[in-house]
Amino acid sequence: MIPFADLLWVAWYAAVAAAVVAVVGLVLLHALRGRSMAVQLAVVGVATVLATVSGIVVITLMMYLDAHDRSVALAVVIAAGTVAMGVSVLLGRRLVAANRMLVDAVRADPYRPPEGRLPAELAELARELDAAYGRLAAAHEREQALEASRRELVAWVSHDLRTPLAGMRAMAEALEDEVVSDPETVRAYHGRIRQEIDRLTGMVDDLFELSRIHAGALRLYRRRVGLDDLVAEAVEGTEPLARAKGVQLNGRAREGLPLEVDAAELGRALRNLVVNAIRHTPSDGTVEVVGGVEDGMACVTVSDACGGIPEDDLPRVFDVAFRGETARTPGGGGAGLGLAIARGIVEAHAGKIGVTNAETGCRFMIRLPLAP
Incomplete structure (x- = not known):
């Protein structure tokens, strides 16, 4: 041994x-x-x-x-x-x-x-590469869709700016050359010019708001508000438009539902939906704005009597500059930004917005988290 x-x-x-x-x-x-x-x-x-x-x-x-x-x-x-x-x-x-x-x-x-x-390590790497390429493809598709919407937006805005500018130019030249001189016609021309200026100002405001949303620069100043207050303000602010068109506007909401939101921005989104519903509802129709709770979230629905939207157009209703066959955007000839702005504001509040066809028209729905 x-x-x-x-x-x-x-x-x-x-x-x-x-x-x-x-x-x-x-x-x-x-x-x-x-x-x-x-x-x-x-x-x-x-x-x-x-x-x-x-x-x-x-x-x-x-x-x-x-x-x-x-x-x-x-x-x-x-x-x-x-x-x-x-x-x-x-x-x-x-x-x-x-x-x-x-x-x-x-x-x-x-x-x-x-x-x-x-081998197991390379197989895992292949799976990660597959997932990464999938994300890249989805991002590329989103980029292409956004670029297409931007081109469409530029085309719509160019058209919508050209028409009122041409009208204002013609009226301004008529006033400057004294083609019209009677006080009543002059006053009417001034009124029309003022209306077109207000309309163009609204379009510029919408473009600025949408650019902030797309750039992620939309700042929200949240405070605690009641859902019933938001619904009441939206109905009150759009009541004159409904009355002028002969549309019956009804609004109600469950009391005591608190939200932590930017009241001004969210109010704008809700007004866009209500104005959109009023403009596409016949004079003898009704627009209903209802607020409540569904699946633990605050829910606001805006129902109109427009007759519905083609099923193929429903996924694109909130796209930038989308109008469809019946120009489903607030403003009556505007740049087609109202619903896109509404979606951007709602999503900035961690909410969801959607639209479905109902019996007599469409039902737009906003879902928002309740405040603790």
Whole structure:
């Protein structure tokens, strides 16, 4: 039996020999860190075999084995090391092939997940890449839709600005050239010019509001208000328009429902919906504004008697500059921003807005979180 002290010396010299080989291997790995993974695995395999061989050599020398026993031990170690190196090379080739498969998938246009079986880490990377490409595709689609809506908005605004400007120019030239001189006609022209200026001012305000919403610069000054107060103010502010058109406007809301909102901005969104409903309801129709609670959230519905919206147009009602066949935006020839602004304001309050067809018309719905 070998004395314990001799075993310690054997272990010490074997560890020193293996450490020397390991240091050399680490230096090689550092130098080859930019090379293929198969090359690095081959270096690891060679270093492992050499470390084992050096340990066996130290042991055989210290134990004074004869040449035959030393040759047998070295042959066994070298054979095992050769197999280990072969396995390392095969593993490296497999990793390289899997990596090449992943690179080809990334370079493909459009990206397609690799069809072959990948190691767990590369498979996870492929799934993450698939999800990232999905997010990029969705963002690209949103960008294209936004760009299309912007082009459409520019076209609508150009048209809607040109018409009142041409009218005001004609009336101003008539007044300047004294083509009209009787006081009544002059007063009527002045009134028309003032109306067109007010209309253009409203369009500019809407454009500014929408630009703030799209830029994320809409600042909300929240305070606690009651849902019934918001509904009452919206009905009161649009009552003259309903009366002038002969539309019956009814509003009611459950009392005691607190909201933490910007009353001015949210009131504007609600008025846009009510004005939109009044403008598209016949003179003998009714517009209902109802506030309550549904599924733990404050809910305001604006129902009109417009006859409904084509099902294909419902998803686009709140898009910028969308008008559809019946110009479903407040302003009667405006830039088509009222409903888009309403959606932006509601979503800025962490709420949701939608529209569905009802029996006699449409039902617009706003959902908002209740204040604690």
